[in-house]
Amino acid sequence: MKVMIDFCVVPLGVGVSVSKYVAACQQVLEQSGLEHRMHAYGTNVEGEWDAVFAAVKTCHQTVHDLGAPRVTTSMRVGTRTDRDQSMDDKIESVEKLLSEV
Amino acid sequence: MKVMIDFCVVPLGVGVSVSKYVAACQQVLEQSGLEHRMHAYGTNVEGEWDAVFAAVKTCHQTVHDLGAPRVTTSMRVGTRTDRDQSMDDKIESVEKLLSEV
Amino acid sequence: MKVMIDFCVVPLGVGVSVSKYVAACQQVLEQSGLEHRMHAYGTNVEGEWDAVFAAVKTCHQTVHDLGAPRVTTSMRVGTRTDRDQSMDDKIESVEKLLSEV
Amino acid sequence: MKVMIDFCVVPLGVGVSVSKYVAACQQVLEQSGLEHRMHAYGTNVEGEWDAVFAAVKTCHQTVHDLGAPRVTTSMRVGTRTDRDQSMDDKIESVEKLLSEV
Numbered sequence: 153m154k155v156m157i158d159f160c161v162v163p164l165g166v167g168v169s170v171s172k173y174v175a176a177c178q179q180v181l182e183q184s185g186l187e188h189r190m191h192a193y194g195t196n197v198e199g200e201w202d203a204v205f206a207a208v209k210t211c212h213q214t215v216h217d218l219g220a221p222r223v224t225t226s227m228r229v230g231t232r233t234d235r236d237q238s239m240d241d242k243i244e245s246v247e248k249l250l251s252e253v
Numbered sequence: 254m255k256v257m258i259d260f261c262v263v264p265l266g267v268g269v270s271v272s273k274y275v276a277a278c279q280q281v282l283e284q285s286g287l288e289h290r291m292h293a294y295g296t297n298v299e300g301e302w303d304a305v306f307a308a309v310k311t312c313h314q315t316v317h318d319l320g321a322p323r324v325t326t327s328m329r330v331g332t333r334t335d336r337d338q339s340m341d342d343k344i345e346s347v348e349k350l351l352s353e354v
Numbered sequence: 355m356k357v358m359i360d361f362c363v364v365p366l367g368v369g370v371s372v373s374k375y376v377a378a379c380q381q382v383l384e385q386s387g388l389e390h391r392m393h394a395y396g397t398n399v400e401g402e403w404d405a406v407f408a409a410v411k412t413c414h415q416t417v418h419d420l421g422a423p424r425v426t427t428s429m430r431v432g433t434r435t436d437r438d439q440s441m442d443d444k445i446e447s448v449e450k451l452l453s454e455v
Numbered sequence: 456m457k458v459m460i461d462f463c464v465v466p467l468g469v470g471v472s473v474s475k476y477v478a479a480c481q482q483v484l485e486q487s488g489l490e491h492r493m494h495a496y497g498t499n500v501e502g503e504w505d506a507v508f509a510a511v512k513t514c515h516q517t518v519h520d521l522g523a524p525r526v527t528t529s530m531r532v533g534t535r536t537d538r539d540q541s542m543d544d545k546i547e548s549v550e551k552l553l554s555e556v
Contacts (some may be wrong), residue, residue: 153314158496160426160461160531165335168367168424168537171545175552190549191494192542193461193531198495201313205306212302212332213254221335222370224362226428226531227328228463228496231313234266234322234471239495242474246493249478259362259395261430261527269436269468269525272444276451291448292393293400293441294360294430323471325463327529329362329395329428335370340394343373347392350377355516367537403515407508414504414534415456423537429530433515436468436524 153201156239159227160194161211163220176218177211184210189239194226196239201231254302257340260328261295262312264321277319278312285311290340295327297340302332355403356438361429362396363413365422378420379413386412391441396428398441403433458504459542462530463497464514466523479521480514487513492542497529499542504534 163173177195181188184207186199197204208225215223264274278296282289285308287300298305309326316324365375379397383390386409388401399406410427417425466476480498484491487510489502500507511528518526 153310155313156496158461158463158494162364162366162426164364164366164372165370168535169548170366171548171552174549175556178549178553179556189494190546191461191492192499192501192545193459193533194497196495201310205310208330209254209302209306212256212330216332216334222333223331224364225330226529227330228529229309229313229326229328230324230496231317232323232471233317242495243493245472245474246477246481249474250481253478253482257395259360259393261360263465263467263527265465265467265473266471269434270447271467272447272451275448276455279448279452280455290393291445292360292391293398293444294358294432295396297394299394325465327428327430331395333370343394344392346371346373347376347380350373351380354377354381355512357515403512407512410532411456411504411508414458414532418534418536424535425533427532429532431511431515431528431530432526433519434525435519 153231155201155204156198156230157204157227158194158196159208159225161215161223161225163215164222166220173215173218173220176214180210180214181207198239254332256302256305257299257331258305258328259295259297260309260326262316262324262326264316265323265325267321274316274319274321277315281311281315282308299340355433357403357406358400358432359406359429360396360398361410361427363417363425363427365417366424368422375417375420375422378416382412382416383409400441456504456534458507459501459533460507460530461497461499462511462528464518464526464528466518467525467527469523476518476521476523479517483513483517484510501542
């Protein structure tokens, strides 16, 4: 089962700057080989369910290993059985409609 | 690694009433043996990371099997390494403060 | 427009214990007069859109006033035009199905 | 109070394709004059709290007006009092760290 997620990892107990922890998660995703794209308030990832959620687990473990005693993540998780749809497909289908207005 | 999640499964393409799908997910959680509690806009689940996310995956698969071509779930995922904290502990720590006001 | 939300306020830069801030938000909700129920990973609130979002804004301001330099909230927001549905209605419609299994 | 949000509007009861509704929300944001950027699983918006949440409300109303009897949105909401931080700032602070690895 393919899945697309959008997630935002928030470390607690490490002060106000979280970019170090976000960068560590980006490296986890890079090493996972999964398609992923960061935006200003989270990251999109797509791939097989088990591979994607293994990467999310590694992100939590990595952020704990870097010193955060507590991590809270918010996530959207999308699956569909009717057809394959990539991150590009989703954006293009909206942009096509906007261009026709 | 223990985890507490709160998640809300939303089936698309099956009309406006989603209670049948939510009920199916409650049965998945019941069969998982994981501690879980439904509220009006989601469900709390706690347990070992792999068991909890296996249950989430089974929920997606079950909702697809019931006829939903598309499923989008929103989720909070919390882990902590400083101490164990159950669902009851979290609620009690807030209620204790409120009772002291 | 009526709305039901579920939200979880997370203060950053104030250490690992967040119960003080969650309790302050519960008091904001209490004073708002809005129907609300806390669970282990967030709080359900229902009411008129503007009143509910005014309470969310007051929560953010209150948590900042208590010393948190940064606040990140995750939220679900539900509206429907087909009928009124309270928090109790949502839970009952699922529990009715479960009882019939 | 400045706010940055990331939100994903999901119409229920209108079938499996949601791009028409997402496109309508993009037009709402365009007309709002607020800084906004769509990604594959949501949209970032930044601006003054009241203006941003007025746009979210208009999105819900617009999606209902287009025929969706039910709308469920998932949202992250971030405020900070220590300093101004734009969408670009957030991305740059992570990319700077990644470039130094």
